[in-house]
Amino acid sequence: MAQGPAPSAWQPPAEEFVGPAPGIRFAGHGPRLLAYIVDTIVLFAIFMGCFAILGGVALGAARVESFGLAAGGAALGFLLIFIVAIGYFPFFWWRGGQTPGMRLFGLRVVRDRDGGPLSGGQAALRLLGFWVNSVAFYIGFAWVLIDQRRRGWHDLIAQTVVIEVPR
Amino acid sequence: VTESAGPPAVPTGAAAPPIGWEPPPEAIEGPAPGIKYAPHGVRLLAYLIDTVVLIAMIVAWVFLTAAAGALTSDAVGVGIGLVSILGLLLAMHAYFAYSWSHGGQTLGMKPFRLYVVRDRDGGPVGRGKAWLRAFGLFFIDGAVLYIGFIWVFIDARRRAWHDIMAETVVIQK
Numbered sequence: 001m002a003q004g005p006a007p008s009a010w011q012p013p014a015e016e017f018v019g020p021a022p023g024i025r026f027a028g029h030g031p032r033l034l035a036y037i038v039d040t041i042v043l044f045a046i047f048m049g050c051f052a053i054l055g056g057v058a059l060g061a062a063r064v065e066s067f068g069l070a071a072g073g074a075a076l077g078f079l080l081i082f083i084v085a086i087g088y089f090p091f092f093w094w095r096g097g098q099t100p101g102m103r104l105f106g107l108r109v110v111r112d113r114d115g116g117p118l119s120g121g122q123a124a125l126r127l128l129g130f131w132v133n134s135v136a137f138y139i140g141f142a143w144v145l146i147d148q149r150r151r152g153w154h155d156l157i158a159q160t161v162v163i164e165v166p167r
Numbered sequence: 168v169t170e171s172a173g174p175p176a177v178p179t180g181a182a183a184p185p186i187g188w189e190p191p192p193e194a195i196e197g198p199a200p201g202i203k204y205a206p207h208g209v210r211l212l213a214y215l216i217d218t219v220v221l222i223a224m225i226v227a228w229v230f231l232t233a234a235a236g237a238l239t240s241d242a243v244g245v246g247i248g249l250v251s252i253l254g255l256l257l258a259m260h261a262y263f264a265y266s267w268s269h270g271g272q273t274l275g276m277k278p279f280r281l282y283v284v285r286d287r288d289g290g291p292v293g294r295g296k297a298w299l300r301a302f303g304l305f306f307i308d309g310a311v312l313y314i315g316f317i318w319v320f321i322d323a324r325r326r327a328w329h330d331i332m333a334e335t336v337v338i339q340k
Contacts, residue, residue, distance in 0.1 A: 156207050
């Protein structure tokens with residue numbers, strides 16, 4: 001089907017150029033999703049690295065038949081994995097407001113009230129919000145489609161908003 | 168580190184907030200000057216603290232019930248168990264209801280200066296309404312896919328279903 005010229009009086013969607021301040025726009029849904037996927041891939045790679053080290057330690061422990069080395073290595077390895085799993089997102093949100101995935105897509109999470117940087121508590125609360133979203137059937141993530149400022153529940157809980165980093 | 172290309176209004180991590188930032192519409196909202204509707208985050212944290220209190224209560228209750236059951240015959244033990252379950256349910260309601268009708272705060276709400284007050288005029292919550300609110304919290308909010316809790320994100324006064332049932336609102340002073 002041939003596509004004619006664009007209608008002259010086309011109304012753009014109301015939210016197209018919305019932003020919290022002049023020259024700053026709320027982050028697009030697509031880049032946010034992609035950034036999250038990149039972060040999960042990064043996290044997965046880190047976990048795989050941890051498990052590889054764990055496996056190596058286990059093999060070494062089996063060779064020298066040291067139960068202490070095996071148990072110690074396993075405890076340390078799982079502690080490492082736990083710290084990464086808990087700390088990855090909040091650390092980057094707190095330090096500069098960008099996870100590696102968000103950096104790739106030019107996104108930043110900032111304080112909703114004035115656009116300032118997040119406190120450590122806010123960053124931790126935001127991860128807690130991720131879990132709330134997941135428990136309640138992921139509705140909290142879909143909330144970005146409804147909210148005027150494109151906030152998910154994790155944003156509402158931590159009082160944050162995600163913006164595009166102007167270039 | 169190579170992020171100095173933007174205009175001065177750009178937030179770069181720990182830098183100053185941008186000029187002309189419009190706060191979210193709800194940031195300044197509250198039922199009265201100097202009183203905010205409780206933020207979602209601290210409400211969640213308060214609830215988590217109260218959950219720890221409830222778990223402690225349940226563990227102690229189960230331990231006492233098991234001890235009482237072990238000291239008596241089987242038939243009496245079953246009876247004690249059934250009464251105990253009912254008692255636990257009442258005690259869990261009582262913990263919340265008493266806290267709300269006497270000072271408006273549970274243990275979890277105290278560190279965050281949260282209060283449950285009457286929605287109509289900000290006054291104290293009565294005993295009956297407090298019990299109704301506890302019942303709503305335990306049995307109504309979660310009954311339909313937790314929508315009752317989710318309601319705090321929708322409602323302009325941040326009320327969950329148990330707030331609407333008991334005609335209350337949660338504030339932060």
